[in-house]
Amino acid sequence: MxxxxxxxxxxxxxxxxxxxxxxxxxxxxxxxxxxxxxxxxxxxxxxxxxxxxxxxxxxxxxxxxxxxxxxxxxxxxxxxxxxxQLVGVDSGHVNFGVGVFPAEAFLTRLLIEQVREKPGLTVDVDIGNWQRLRGKLQRNELDFVVALTHSLPPPADFEVRPLPPQRFGFFVRQSHPLLALDALAQRQALRHYKLIGPVLPLQARLALQEIYELPHHEELPVGLSCDSVAVLQSVMLSSDSVLFATYEAMASALPCAVSSAQGLALPHVQYAAAQALATSVIHAQGRVLSPAALWLIGKIEQVLASTGSEWKADLLAAGP
Known part of the structure; x- marks a missing residue:
């Protein structure tokens, strides 16, 4: 049958x-x-x-x-x-995916507010890199995904809803040797330190190849690829590794360090000309999003819009 x-x-x-x-x-x-x-x-x-x-x-x-x-x-x-849709917001179910760095920027606060405001709503969250989440979205395994998509655009038949952008930077522990160097020396010495960060799509690796001034992206000094910001943060703070991450994620991950570690962001190394990069809600065209999913997307927009906090301002002040 x-x-x-x-x-x-x-x-x-x-x-x-x-x-x-x-x-x-x-x-x-x-x-x-x-x-x-x-x-x-x-x-x-x-x-x-x-x-x-x-x-x-x-x-x-x-x-x-x-x-x-x-x-x-x-x-x-x-x-x-x-x-x-007949169930409604208060007792529905939402299954969505979140990119590694956007998750760090808003997910904890989002879920706390969801549990308080809609305790009957069931939420399943898949945190991972956009490459993997994109596949699950195409297989209809997720209602929607929130991700940074600049280096791997969504398929043409998907709808993209812009969210407040995020900005990538390079982060090191306080007293890292690179922080003592001037602009030219810092950029030249960068390749001698292990790079850690999330699993990167090819386009991002090519952009980093230009920053590192290498003949091929496979020569990037990648020492650790991991989709856990907490793990990456701990490795960065305990070594001379250089962490490739968003300012928004680091502002959330390092609340206790921001006031005393203003040098965490490398001031002379910039990614994508230090431009803000689009964060988006992505879902299949024609897919009927439930009221619960629409409510959750609205809540995500509220939380991200309010992340311009003192932590973020402090981290940006330490940047270029």
């Missing part, structure tokens, strides 16, 4: 190109996933997958069936969202 769950299994296998990886992602055993696909193939009377030693691929029939399967899954998700 044809059902949505088996269509989802097909979609995940087509993406992962491996029964094992797909089973792990779906939290299924590999035999159970194999049976599910066999049942789907029997119900359609078609072989959908080529199973070979080097991996799994779609047959010609599978390639024709998959787009329709994805459409059906998307329609089913939209139907569920429309049904949630």
């Amino acid at each position: 044809l059902n949505l769950r088996r269509l989802e299994h097909l979609a995940v296998i087509a993406e992962e190109k491996s029964f094992l990886k797909a089973a792990l992602r779906l939290n299924l055993t590999q035999p159970a996933l194999t049976r599910s696909i066999q049942t789907l193939e029997e119900s359609l009377g078609l072989q959908l997958l080529n199973r070979a030693h080097e991996g799994v691929s779609l047959t010609d029939a599978g390639q024709r069936i998959l787009p329709r399967a994805l459409q059906i899954l998307g329609d089913a998700e939209s139907l569920k969202r429309e049904a949630q």
